[in-house]
Amino acid sequence: ASDRAWLQEQVQKKLSDYRYRHCVRTSQRAIELAQLHHADEVKAGVAGLVHDYAKECSDAEFIRIIQQEDLDPDLLNYGNAIWHGIVGAEIIKYDLGIYDEDILNAVRRHTTAAVHMTLLDKIVFMADYTESGRDFPEAATARKLTDQNLDAGVAYQIEHTLQHLLAKKQQIYPKTILSYNAWVVQSK
Ligand code: DGI
Ligand code: FE
Numbered sequence: 001a002s003d004r005a006w007l008q009e010q011v012q013k014k015l016s017d018y019r020y021r022h023c024v025r026t027s028q029r030a031i032e033l034a035q036l037h038h039a040d041e042v043k044a045g046v047a048g049l050v051h052d053y054a055k056e057c058s059d060a061e062f063i064r065i066i067q068q069e070d071l072d073p074d075l076l077n078y079g080n081a082i083w084h085g086i087v088g089a090e091i092i093k094y095d096l097g098i099y100d101e102d103i104l105n106a107v108r109r110h111t112t113a114a115v116h117m118t119l120l121d122k123i124v125f126m127a128d129y130t131e132s133g134r135d136f137p138e139a140a141t142a143r144k145l146t147d148q149n150l151d152a153g154v155a156y157q158i159e160h161t162l163q164h165l166l167a168k169k170q171q172i173y174p175k176t177i178l179s180y181n182a183w184v185v186q187s188k
């Protein structure tokens, strides 16, 4: 069930074309970062490919899974931005038969980051932010930083994403704040 061609076909069927292409680019960037930072290239490629697999699922489906799988009920106070990774990992298990907890955790942590992140978590988090299609002003700086120093890239993304959310008066998930405190405040 982790055959690359089969997996890519499942992701393509599940997503709109533009998001499917984002997933393929994230997978390519994750493999590149795995080579650069000596991580498992196969796991990085798979995690990058599937990281947004659940992004186009309905709210009703996420809510049903949060309840059925006894996930943290506080999740119900958030929305797709938070659900597609954390709850999406459960959908990836059912649909794609991926049970590797390294891959699932990288998917779970790809939006909010986390206080403690594995090498694979960091690679998928930064691949999503620095894949070749990203054209926001911070992307070029983030790419350079991430190639040189993965942890510096993680801190950079966390800081800029939080700034962006605050500027739009968006609801902040508690784990996002904890990540900020751990990665940005303490490494000042
Ligand atoms: O799924 P992608 O768009 O490729 O990227 P992502 O999963 O890293 O982020 C999805 C969105 O979620 C992005 O606009 C940033 C936003 N986000 C990250 N942390 C939080 C958040 N949104 C809210 N409301 N609260 C957060 O804590
Ligand atoms: Fe995402």
Ligand code: FE
Pocket: 110, 111, 125, 128, 129
């Ligand atoms: Fe991300």
Ligand code: FE
Pocket: 022, 026, 051, 052, 128
């Ligand atoms: Fe993404």
